[in-house]
Amino acid sequence: MQKPRIALDMDEVIADVQPKFIALFEEAFGWRPDPEQYRGGKIYDLPGTEKLREALHLKGFFADLPVMPDSQEVVRELMADFDIYIVTAAMEFRASFEDKYDWLAQHFPFIHWRNIIFCGDKSVIRAEYMIDDHVRNLRTFEGKGLLYTASHNLAEEAFTRVNDWAEVRAFFAEEKRRLA
């Protein structure tokens, strides 16, 4: 029998983009932004910092992002009962393709290339679950959407929230019981 599918986002869900933007901000402006300052948005939403976002187009940006704590272990566990598909909106960033592919091979070698998707608009994805930090991706999704907490989505209330990978594990343990 086919396992239920989980469409799993990369950035800010399994790969931590934040430390790099904090470092870029500090490099550019000489001080460290306080999380309260960019609460509800991204660091490069702060006035005068829009140029920071351009770093996303540089080769290497996505190559050395830290792995979100516990994500490797929990993904590996979930694979016993769910089909995991990595679904990342890479298509805006031509320079990111090989970096993202290599990052996955390095940190999630147990995910087959058949289960990796680089896309733009995620409305074209068919799965039972989606874990994403962007409500725009969950809104067009037909399955159950889980909002992975990030600074820019703290005020959102429309989706089941997961704050870390321990909560992802707990959510799917409950789903597994429910489906059994």
Next chain:
Amino acid sequence: MQKPRIALDMDEVIADVQPKFIALFEEAFGWRPDPEQYRGGKIYDLPGTEKLREALHLKGFFADLPVMPDSQEVVRELMADFDIYIVTAAMEFRASFEDKYDWLAQHFPFIHWRNIIFCGDKSVIRAEYMIDDHVRNLRTFEGKGLLYTASHNLAEEAFTRVNDWAEVRAFFAEEKRRLA
């Protein structure tokens, strides 16, 4: 209202891979294979030619493929009534990502990056229609699958067949009437 979505394959549907493999075959063996010889399979399915397939992993392989006749014009026309998503199983070929992206930008500049998907297994794609030369992709698809004729699928009878882009145009003209 949302337009019906068409998931459109690249290789052997809008990009012609065949001439390159014929040339590689001729280069390796000194003679040109007859289409009858690889009927029902791919050129590199012929005994002793398996190594030819490795060319798919080389940078540049997908960069200069010829465009399938009429595909640009028909895709542009279809966009008035359908959302076109390019869905290509690029993920097996790390070296193909940038080539495929650039090829699309060059030959199909009217397709937005939001509508491009590099994937592996296509069972995770949600759309109303899929045009593909591989029955394995159509088999897991929930919408209406169209089999684009290629040497390796000539014996298949399970799906509506389209032999060229004029037939694609005619099929969707009929669908448009039906849906109106």
